[in-house]
Amino acid sequence: MKNENMPDTITTPAGETYWKMGWTGRALGPAAVHGIVPGETTHEYWIQPWDDSKRLYAADPKRWFLD
Numbered sequence: 001m002k003n004e005n006m007p008d009t010i011t012t013p014a015g016e017t018y019w020k021m022g023w024t025g026r027a028l029g030p031a032a033v034h035g036i037v038p039g040e041t042t043h044e045y046w047i048q049p050w051d052d053s054k055r056l057y058a059a060d061p062k063r064w065f066l067d
Contacts, residue, residue, distance in 0.1 A: 001060045006043050010061055018045035018056040027059065034065040 003024055011017045023044040027036045036042065036059045045064075047054035058064035 001041070001043075003043060006058065007061055010045055010056060010058055010064060012056070012066075016047065016054070018047055018054070019049045020045050021049075025057070027057070031057070031059075031065060035059075035063045036065070 003020075003022060006020055008020050009017050010020075021044045024041050025044065027038055027040045027042050029038045031040075031042070032038055040059050042057040042059055045056040045058060046052045055067040056064050057067060
């Protein structure tokens with residue numbers, strides 16, 4: 001999914017909201033357990049725009065994992 005098509009925030013089932021930072025990368029093999037194909041583009045989200053202590057990487061709004 002293109003970066004401009006990703007939502008500004010993603011809220012996890014636990015109720016935590018993560019904010020899109022605008023950076024993209026490529027998924028590595030271990031992301032496959034989350035339904036993300038290795039090499040697929042992922043988008044980086046932070047728990048707060050100024051706080052990267054918790055990060056979420058998303059291929060799309062429904063397929064993501066926490067780091």
